[in-house]
Amino acid sequence: MSYSEAPLAFPILIGDIGGTNARFSILVDAYAEPTRFPNVRTADFATIDEAIQQAVLDKTSVQPRSAILAIAGPIRGDDIPLTNCDWVVRPNVMISGLGLEDVLVINDFEAQALAIAAISDEHREPIGPARDTITASRAVLGPGTGLGVAGLVHAQRAWMPVPGEGGHIDLGPRSARDLQIWPHLVPLDGRISAEQVLCGRGIQYLYHAICTADGIEPSLKEPADITTAGLAGADKAAAETLSLFATYLGRVAGDIAMIFMARGGVYLSGGIPQKILPALQKPEFRAAFEDKAPHAAMLRSIPTYVVTHPLAALAGLSAYARMPGNFGVSTEGRRWRR
Structure with missing residues (x-):
């Protein structure tokens, strides 16, 4: 794990991970509209990595370089369990197994807060x-x-x-x-x-x-x-x-x-x-x-x-991904890089 305030590299995989459902999109660059993927039921996949591979990466030719994930659970250490489902987010495993260079994990309600910064x-x-x-x-x-x-x-x-x-x-x-x-x-x-x-x-x-x-x-x-x-x-x-x-x-x-x-x-x-x-x-x-x-x-x-907004958390994460300088999001202890 390393600490850096440098912007994440595009394309960026964006995920809002709840206890029952997970929602994903890919932001190709700072100006593009996010590419949405169908909602994922967490119970249908053994791991989050499997869900990302099958429900997102297998459905697109775009290979994300980075990921920003909002999760319902406390973020401590390299293994991050979700509060209300069996998934465990392991950023180092994502980097080695999914071809990512950079993974940022934040609290799900932090993403909701980001969403209300400029809500229409x-x-x-x-x-x-x-x-x-x-x-x-x-x-x-x-x-x-x-x-x-x-x-x-x-x-x-x-x-x-x-x-x-x-x-x-x-x-x-x-x-x-x-x-x-x-x-x-x-x-x-x-x-x-x-x-x-x-x-x-x-x-x-x-x-x-x-x-x-x-x-x-x-x-x-x-x-x-x-x-x-x-x-x-x-x-x-x-x-x-x-x-x-x-x-x-x-x-x-x-x-x-x-x-x-x-x-x-x-x-x-x-x-x-x-x-x-x-x-x-x-x-x-x-x-x-x-x-x-x-x-x-x-x-x-x-x-x-x-x-x-039906996907407020994803919208908030996208806003941060596009213009991180507009937000004071702490990444210390929550960002993993190759």
């Missing part, structure tokens, strides 16, 4: 009043399998992604209704974290807690069933689940906005915000986001958006 209006849906977007620090939250959080700090005329584990901050009750529901939520290691509620399984936990608090038998099982019934108003407990989910997400988003002083906006990424967009557009999300005395006026001035 067509790929974001405002929540609450539309405001002019200023060039200032931003933040992104992604309720999905878990709750990803990252900041994008603007300083020295560059965008600096700040990954972390913000989804594991504490989430506590505030209202009388919260106090009725909270004893029935499922704690993890003795506490309720934001991720325990603001994710796919969290929708289930919240729905069941509401039913238990009201002494009714849950009739819905899967998160998709709960969100569908809630959006349609077909189930009272499901409708309240979405209302409270939006409230709690607004509270956490407001906290993250203050932590990063995200005057440039807070962005909600991932599949869940897109699916429950009508619930987020109701007053509860913004009301909770802004309810941050003594800084309510500041929060009212911060815009919030749902990211609607």
Whole structure:
């Protein structure tokens, strides 16, 4: 492994590697549109190297010289396991086996942060009043399998992604209704974290807690069933689940906005915000986001958006690959070269 801030050489293989799906593209040069390849199910391939070879390299005559991979998992050492699948990213093996010269591995939510640096209006849906977007620090939250959080700090005329584990901050009750529901939520290691509620399984936990608090038998099982019934108003407990989910997400988003002083906006990424967009557009999300005395006026001035770009992480990685000088991405301990 070596440390270098030098730009990666084109063509560049770009990958967004999640627990269930992996998405790849190849960027031939700084001006070309990325060449997209069909999504890969991680369960269909024993290793990431096999997936890249069969699903990408065997389908094109372009031989990438470099790779930038965003992965859902901590990056420590030469063997990098993914959190929610059996793949292990081994950059040195990729270099020897796939003909690459240079491999950079970053956090998946770092890629989401890169994506919101210059996202266009067509790929974001405002929540609450539309405001002019200023060039200032931003933040992104992604309720999905878990709750990803990252900041994008603007300083020295560059965008600096700040990954972390913000989804594991504490989430506590505030209202009388919260106090009725909270004893029935499922704690993890003795506490309720934001991720325990603001994710796919969290929708289930919240729905069941509401039913238990009201002494009714849950009739819905899967998160998709709960969100569908809630959006349609077909189930009272499901409708309240979405209302409270939006409230709690607004509270956490407001906290993250203050932590990063995200005057440039807070962005909600991932599949869940897109699916429950009508619930987020109701007053509860913004009301909770802004309810941050003594800084309510500041929060009212911060815009919030749902990211609607279908491949936001790949777009963010491509932006970095084209113009690395515009971003303060740390490569130390995360870049391997031949």
